[in-house]
Amino acid sequence: MKIGILGYGNLGRGVECAVKDNPDTELVAVFTRRDPSTVKIQTPNVPVLNVDAAKDWVGKIDVMILCGGSATDLPKQTPEFAKMFNVIDSFDTHAKIPEHFAAVDAAAKASGHVAIISVGWDPGLFSLARAYANAILPDGNDYTFWGKGVSQGHSDAIRRVKGVKNAKQYTVPIDAALDAVRSGKNPELTTRQKHLRECYVVLEEGADAAEVENAIKTMPNYFADYDTVVNFISEEELQTKHAGLAHGGFVIRSGKTGMSKEHGHIIEFSLKLDSNPEFTTAVLVAYARAACRLNAEGNNGCKTVFDIAPAYLCAQSNEELRAHLL
């Protein structure tokens, strides 16, 4: 399976690692909007090319993995590249998925390719956990907790506060809330009860710490509805202790069965990830396998993780899966 990468940031590098771990996949080209001569990749003998050269690779790449951002890159790139290739993206703006799906579906159907969007862990594996659990326990409640991990959006919001030089914000699930959910009590949890916001902030020279702390803690949408802890540290400490890309989270469904709803059940799916981008791209490459196989069977159009039977993700044959993993 010949894989192309579009965009060589954290996700692009992750795809490169994942391809190494899957013997049936091979990286054949990396496309970038930067000057290709400035992009150094880790795999020997693979060309790095300008994005405009992608059209010359039609027929030479089985699946193009799109590693751009959801805000501006993917809404344009996924439909455009679905005209030329089978594609996978990790589009994660939940509210805009229906619109993105429609644009990609039209392009992929017209060209006869398979496009799988919103692949990763949320959306992605967490969506699968929610769908399976809802199908099995129609009478129940869903709970999703994120973290502990860095939220890019919240870190950016802190950096926009006057007097802040740099910052990282961790979203931390609150144990008491997790325990209440796991107990089967079906609690109604406020925003504040579910997650804590832990901030590591580097001040500008001469900035007032109390003012910055207050500005962060009262910021609407981002922090005002949460318990927020602000720690002031040096730039050096931020770089050495808070450069990691760990993340994770929990999807729990708590439901009831029985003629009098007398039995409670907890279905829990959780992830603890040392590297958010490397794990995300491990999921992308598994779905690239599915896209390739589905297209070879004559399928086309836009799909999500809900539309893909798990066997399509697996390197093993159906016989091996039944014998060893069932």
Next chain:
Amino acid sequence: MKIGILGYGNLGRGVECAVKDNPDTELVAVFTRRDPSTVKIQTPNVPVLNVDAAKDWVGKIDVMILCGGSATDLPKQTPEFAKMFNVIDSFDTHAKIPEHFAAVDAAAKASGHVAIISVGWDPGLFSLARAYANAILPDGNDYTFWGKGVSQGHSDAIRRVKGVKNAKQYTVPIDAALDAVRSGKNPELTTRQKHLRECYVVLEEGADAAEVENAIKTMPNYFADYDTVVNFISEEELQTKHAGLAHGGFVIRSGKTGMSKEHGHIIEFSLKLDSNPEFTTAVLVAYARAACRLNAEGNNGCKTVFDIAPAYLCAQSNEELRAHLL
């Protein structure tokens, strides 16, 4: 969706509950090998019929849910009923799945029906957790823990010991082993390190407790390789405190990514169930929906959970799934 039940024990009763929870399903008939007049079901105006009458219901039942046992019932019933109906079973003799699959596949293909076998939680949801996690983290280790819950096979084995009147055996996962796995250390765990066997035993009048305890603890295959705790209790206590059908377990994959395998990841799926049969049948009914839809699309033959895209299990439309669960 018109559902038939074959066999009215714990599973049959569970299907009846699950049908009530899914507004798009309707129970139309229960078939039994017993005298139908002795079988009282909970749903009004649904006939209970002898199993031989099933052939008269061809065309009137969309999916027949087979609620027999894996040892002797299902190997015969599933191929036989797949000749007449779309069928779902919970065949759980892992080692014999390939053979069962082949027999059911031949029958279902010949008749144009869809049969989904080995549906439930293990095999079933645990198999899915293993397959997704293996596809995503090819370099890793799988760990499955069961319990806390009653093992029927081990309870039966204790009852065969001389001097034992009655018994229940709980399989208990050991916390230290779970913690070691979750830490990402990829431990090699012995049988003894993973599960504890907790036995509640009622002695026959005049039996020697020490002898019985020794006979249980040294029993090969069942107990000798485990730490086993034997508690002697009265029949009354067994009936009042140990009649529950709770169960559960954990599937964990611990894997590595990165150019130097420097990042560890933990994928964990767990279940905590008040009623093993009611949860199992909730899964069966979700897959009955899939069987019905797949057959309506012209599919036939034997399938497992690996072959079914999650959207087929869900009552919601694909648009609703993308908008609300992705």
